[in-house]
Amino acid sequence: MKQYRLAMKTKLRRSNERGHADHGWLNSHHTFSFADYYDPSYMGFRSLRVINQDRVAPNGGFPTHPHRDMEIFSYVLEGTLAHKDSLGNGRELKPGQVQLMSAGKGVLHSEFNPSPTETAHFLQIWIQPQARALVPSYTEWHPDPAKEKETKVLVISPDGRDDSATIHQDADVYRVRLGSSASVDHEVKAGRGVWFQLIKGQATINGQTLQPGDALSTEDAGTLTITSDGTDTEALLFDLG
Structure with missing residues (x-):
């Protein structure tokens, strides 16, 4: 068995302690304080502000809405996530893929489940940027089979x-x-x-x-x-x- 010279201080955040919201079309668990869920002990971790585990019902989704001064990415776990934004991007993400949007000085976007039968399951994550009023941008990461x-x-x-x-x-x-x-x-x-x-x-x-x-x-x-x-x-x- 591996021996540890010094015990590192760690903190556990249990799944059943997270915030929960069920809107019918959206079933979401909030690791940190978000929307109507507030926990002063979990306002974020360093620059990490949001980890939402979202399940979006078939043909459901987030309508077009604004964001600014936040790095927002989604990691798709199941189903399909369709993204559109005011930068002209229109993409469909599959399991294992990541989309990253730098909202910068302001961007409009929507996230939608285009499937009539499958639930879209993904992690939505927000990280605070190092600077405000950046030029908005969009990028993706796709897994390398190798x-x-x-x-x-x-x-x-x-x-x-x-x-x-x-x-x-x-x-x-x-x-x-x-x-x-x-x-x-x-x-x-x-x-x-x-x-x-x-x-x-x-x-x-x-x-x-x-x-x-x-x-x-x-x-x-x-x-x-x-x-x-x-x-x-x-x-x-x-x-x-």
Whole structure:
């Protein structure tokens, strides 16, 4: 068994502690305070402001609405997500794909489930940018088939390295996928914070067990060892300055 020289301070956010809203066409769980859900202990984590796990009913969606001064991305888990915005983009995203919109000084957009039969399931995530009134932009990340077996893949970064989507913040976002009983390490550097959001499967991180929808965070330097507990797991890991 691996030994840890110093116990890293971590904090668990359980799935059943999240906020919940059911609007019929939208069933959403809020990791942080959002809309009518308010929890002063969970207003965000560093620059991370929103993690909503959204399920949109067939032919449902968010009508055209404005945003500004926020980096907004969606990670599609099931079904199809159709995006349109005032920048002229019109795209349909499939499972495993990411869309990233920098709202900057202002943009209008809509998100819609075009399927008449399937639910669209995705994570909607907001990260505060380093600067205000940026020029709005839109980009996507699609998985590389050559990297499908990699346990940790960079999907978003401030410099676009390794073919990741570019964000206007000191934030690296990784997709973590582990087969049964597989593990991967992540080094947390001094001065940074990590938020780990489990999507599916069961995982253990430095001795703490997480179920789908659970999250673990830390601002201690050290090594996080993420192990899949006998099932295929999927998660997003946010490494934030």
